[in-house]
Amino acid sequence: MTAKIRTRFAPSPTGYLHIGGARTALFSWLFARHNGGEFVLRIEDTDQQRSTDESTKAILDAMSWMGLNWDEGPHFQAQRVDLHRQMVQKLLEEGKAYICTCTPEELEIKRKEALATGKKPKYDGACREKGLKKSPGSVVRFRGTDTGVTVVEDLIKGNIVFNNEELDDLIIERGDGYPTYNFAVVIDDAMMNISHVIRGDDHVNNTPRQILMYQALGFEVPKFAHVPMILGSDKTRLSKRHGATSVMAYKEMGYLPEALVNYLVRLSWSHGDQEIFSQKELIEFFSLDAVGKSPAVFNPDKLLWLNAHYIKEASPARLAEEMKPLWPAGADGSDESFIRKIIVDLQPRAKTLVELAQASEFYFAVEISYEAEAAQKFLTPEVAAHLKSIAAAIPGIEDYSKAGLEAFLKNFIEANGIKFKTIAQPLRVALTGKTVSPGIDEVMVTLGKDRVAQRINAAVDYIAKQH
RNA sequence: GGUCCCAUCGUCUAGUGGUUAGGACGCUGGCCUCUCACGCCGGAAACCGGGGUUCAAACCCCCGUGGGACUACCA
Numbered sequence: 001m002t003a004k005i006r007t008r009f010a011p012s013p014t015g016y017l018h019i020g021g022a023r024t025a026l027f028s029w030l031f032a033r034h035n036g037g038e039f040v041l042r043i044e045d046t047d048q049q050r051s052t053d054e055s056t057k058a059i060l061d062a063m064s065w066m067g068l069n070w071d072e073g074p075h076f077q078a079q080r081v082d083l084h085r086q087m088v089q090k091l092l093e094e095g096k097a098y099i100c101t102c103t104p105e106e107l108e109i110k111r112k113e114a115l116a117t118g119k120k121p122k123y124d125g126a127c128r129e130k131g132l133k134k135s136p137g138s139v140v141r142f143r144g145t146d147t148g149v150t151v152v153e154d155l156i157k158g159n160i161v162f163n164n165e166e167l168d169d170l171i172i173e174r175g176d177g178y179p180t181y182n183f184a185v186v187i188d189d190a191m192m193n194i195s196h197v198i199r200g201d202d203h204v205n206n207t208p209r210q211i212l213m214y215q216a217l218g219f220e221v222p223k224f225a226h227v228p229m230i231l232g233s234d235k236t237r238l239s240k241r242h243g244a245t246s247v248m249a250y251k252e253m254g255y256l257p258e259a260l261v262n263y264l265v266r267l268s269w270s271h272g273d274q275e276i277f278s279q280k281e282l283i284e285f286f287s288l289d290a291v292g293k294s295p296a297v298f299n300p301d302k303l304l305w306l307n308a309h310y311i312k313e314a315s316p317a318r319l320a321e322e323m324k325p326l327w328p329a330g331a332d333g334s335d336e337s338f339i340r341k342i343i344v345d346l347q348p349r350a351k352t353l354v355e356l357a358q359a360s361e362f363y364f365a366v367e368i369s370y371e372a373e374a375a376q377k378f379l380t381p382e383v384a385a386h387l388k389s390i391a392a393a394i395p396g397i398e399d400y401s402k403a404g405l406e407a408f409l410k411n412f413i414e415a416n417g418i419k420f421k422t423i424a425q426p427l428r429v430a431l432t433g434k435t436v437s438p439g440i441d442e443v444m445v446t447l448g449k450d451r452v453a454q455r456i457n458a459a460v461d462y463i464a465k466q467h
Numbered sequence: 468g469g470u471c472c473c474a475u476c477g478u479c480u481a482g483u484g485g486u487u488a489g490g491a492c493g494c495u496g497g498c499c500u501c502u503c504a505c506g507c508c509g510g511a512a513a514c515c516g517g518g519g520u521u522c523a524a525a526c527c528c529c530c531g532u533g534g535g536a537c538u539a540c541c542a
Binding site for chain 2: 010011012014044046047049050100103104106109111114115116117119120122123137139152156157159160162163167168171173174175176178180181182184200201202203204210225226227229231233235236237252263266267268269270271272274275291292293294295296297298299302303304305306308310313335346347348350351383390419420421423424425427428434435436437438439440441
């Protein structure tokens with residue numbers, strides 16, 4: 001029997017959850033779920049300077065919002081330093097690591113020199129054979145090998161071969177006594193029995209050194225899968241310059257989590273020609289075999305399209321819930337059936353929840369303010385009489401439904417010998433103040449008899465005043 | 468500079484030796500129509516270049532070119 005599949009997401013709490021990190025987390029989560037394995041969350045907070053509790057919370061919130069639930073954790077790496085130090089000690093005792101007293105300044109000078117003379121800017125091994133003892137500010141380095149090769153058997157990229165001589169003697173314990181990332185990550189992944197390390201491919205160059213450490217420590221080497229990065233429109237690493245990169249920023253802009261998830265999963269992953277995936281389908285279909293090797297450019301337009309799709313598909317009840325904090329200031333959200341109708345009217349037209357909220361303003365308005373051009377063009381004396389009689393007839397309509405209203409309007413134009421076009425826009429402006437809105441009948445049903453009659457009469461008054 | 472990775476429409480991608488190179492976003496023509504959306508129908512749009520291998524290469528190999536990552540006492 002093979003060991004249980006365990007994946008992890010290990011963000012460092014130095015900011016918000018980034019789109020790229022979220023996609024990596026999503027793949028990791030899907031892989032675990034698809035295989036009936038476990039997904040663990042570990043916060044890599046060994047950088048005491050930059051890590052904050054606020055960031056940790058923000059990352060957890062974003063994960064939850066996206067529905068990426070974890071089975072274990074969050075573990076905090078900083079709480080495990082005793083363990084890390086024990087392992088450092090073990091390597092030291094076995095001669096697989098050594099003390100180094102080179103200062104960052106010295107190293108920086110050597111690096112620059114090497115670069116200037118066209119040599120490799122790697123650690124020169126100055127302290128390697130000195131057999132130094134621990135001293136204030138000294139660091140511990142992992143002793144590498146100068147011969148042989150290390151091959152990374154990557155589940156996405158295939159085998160990658162590294163010459164060991166290219167690999168630095170990495171610092172594994174810093175001057176402040178804290179472990180460095182490359183060491184802590186190995187210890188933690190090994191001790192947490194992570195079977196598959198799924199992470200961004202910016203880590204591939206670290207992997208051979210990590211493999212050497214697994215071996216030095218006598219740990220089993222996990223499987224690796226390095227997922228390609230997400231790039232901005234100019235094909236450089238996605239950053240703020242390309243727009244919002246924080247997951248929660250998309251929530252605030254009115255995106256549904258399933259839209260973001262669906263969008264992100266299709267970056268470097270595909271399942272034939274399918275574009276729309278439910279979470280269930282994702283878990284069913286996801287496979288690392290179908291993850292591509294090349295980086296993907298983040299395309300906000302497609303994400304927006306997916307969001308519009310999911311808004312259309314969402315149940316009005318669900319949207320009513322999502323919309324609660326978003327309605328325009330002063331809007332009365334207590335009338336549930338009114339809210340529901342507004343949502344149904346606007347659903348096919350809104351690309352984001354924020355857009356839906358903006359488009360809803362006229363429904364709630366106590367008094368309609370007309371767009372100047374709209375009023376000038378459509379609220380004219382010619383249509384005043386028609387509007388007046390429609391307003392007068394509203395209370396008497398028995399079947400006040402979309403169908404009933406259609407019949408009423410049809411009847412009305414025929415009786416008056418006019419085209420529907422003659423009164424459509426004037427009615428729209430009277431009811432909404434704008435020339436663009438959901439269908440007249442839909443708006444009338446949603447607004448209800450009283451508001452409709454009142455608004456049309458207000459328009460009639462307006463016309464009288466203007467002319 | 469060194470090491471490593473990558474390369475099909477503008478973008479996300481399907482494709483694993485023989486296809487009219489398919490789908491999606493965006494763009495665009497039309498239909499629907501009370502406006503705007505939605506929806507439907509149609510269109511333009513790609514195999515980075517050069518060498519091989521082969522009867523046959525988008526697919527395999529090599530070399531270029533281009534892009535990216537890493538090269539910290541960050542993760």
